Amino acid sequence: MQLNGKTILLTGGTDGIGRELAAQLKAKGAVVIVTGRTAERIAAAQAAGFETISADLSNAAGVDAVLAAVKGRDIDILINNAGVGSDHDFREAAPDLGDNDRCIFLNVNAPVHLIANMMDGLKARPEAMIVNTTSGLALAPRAGGPIYCATKAALRSYTLALREQLKGTRIHVLEVLPPVVETKMTAGRTSKKMSPQDCAAEMVCAMEADANEANVGMVKFLRVVYSISPALARRIMIGF
Ligand SMILES: NC(=O)c1ccc[n+]([C@@H]2O[C@H](COP(=O)([O-])OP(=O)(O)OC[C@H]3O[C@@H](n4cnc5c(N)ncnc54)[C@H](OP(=O)(O)O)[C@@H]3O)[C@@H](O)[C@H]2O)c1
Numbered sequence: 001m002q003l004n005g006k007t008i009l010l011t012g013g014t015d016g017i018g019r020e021l022a023a024q025l026k027a028k029g030a031v032v033i034v035t036g037r038t039a040e041r042i043a044a045a046q047a048a049g050f051e052t053i054s055a056d057l058s059n060a061a062g063v064d065a066v067l068a069a070v071k072g073r074d075i076d077i078l079i080n081n082a083g084v085g086s087d088h089d090f091r092e093a094a095p096d097l098g099d100n101d102r103c104i105f106l107n108v109n110a111p112v113h114l115i116a117n118m119m120d121g122l123k124a125r126p127e128a129m130i131v132n133t134t135s136g137l138a139l140a141p142r143a144g145g146p147i148y149c150a151t152k153a154a155l156r157s158y159t160l161a162l163r164e165q166l167k168g169t170r171i172h173v174l175e176v177l178p179p180v181v182e183t184k185m186t187a188g189r190t191s192k193k194m195s196p197q198d199c200a201a202e203m204v205c206a207m208e209a210d211a212n213e214a215n216v217g218m219v220k221f222l223r224v225v226y227s228i229s230p231a232l233a234r235r236i237m238i239g240f
Helices: 016-027 039-047 060-070 097-123 146-165 196-208 219-228 230-238
Strands: 007-010 031-036 051-054 077-080 128-133 171-177 213-215
Touching: 007 016, 016 031, 016 039, 016 196, 031 039, 031 060, 039 051, 051 060, 060 097, 077 097, 097 128, 097 146, 097 171, 128 146, 128 196, 146 171, 171 196, 196 213, 213 219, 219 230
Parallel strands: 007 031, 007 077, 031 051, 077 128, 128 171, 171 213
Antiparallel strands: none
16 A cells, blocks of 8 residues: 555554654655553654544543544544553462453454444545554463453454455455564563564555565564464463
8 A cells, every 4th residue: 555645543653663653654655643641642742743632542432532533534544553461470469350451442442443433434535454453472372461462362353354354345454463572561571672663664564565464573483383383383472
């Protein structure tokens, strides 16, 4: 897809991978509307020349606020990027169920609600795209993040079915599976991390190429292992 001139709604576009993606899409000539919660990051995005929407997407009211803000706008591309982790270990403590629920809503319900409500508008565009950011952990979970991995597997499954349903329409469906990327989400992790710039660059390439999946960085390797042996992929990732 030609990105120049496209209007893009990018959730979680004020930090991490999303902030880099917003900058690279703007450099391609797209108009990018970014969402986020934190006032300073919203202000920084505005200072960088982005339209912004402030909303907490871990609840239905936040999703409604985003939909109200883009009502009447011709959005060509919806990028569901906002996401959060929710690690816990039953061997140490009971999970914080409120935290689990916010993770499930932000990572699954919010994309599903945005897609459903924006579908007619996207169908009316000459060409459109839905980009769902999952994770390499959508292929095989790690033990420390049962809820996070479950949300990403759910969004991956939804995305696969959605792509099939939209075959033959003008809406392209892209799933992005990032590896471990250097952002605040991975602040405590010591494993080798990809830069958000490099991750965003691979996402932009996948969008321009109308790819179905962007297996970013090391996820390319995991994807090959998974296609040969899902059991081996699970064994590698479970202790990750
Ligand atoms: N980093 C990784 O290693 C990695 C790996 C695989 C997949 N991913 C996925 O990539 C996506 C981006 O991750 P990231 O690492 O770039 O995260 P990040 O640095 O924490 O940034 C997340 C973005 O989403 C916004 N956000 C967070 N919680 C929100 C909420 N409740 N409502 C609305 N906006 C919210 C944040 O802004 P505010 O906090 O100001 O709201 C920020 O703009 C996520 O879907 C994540 O699951 C990341």
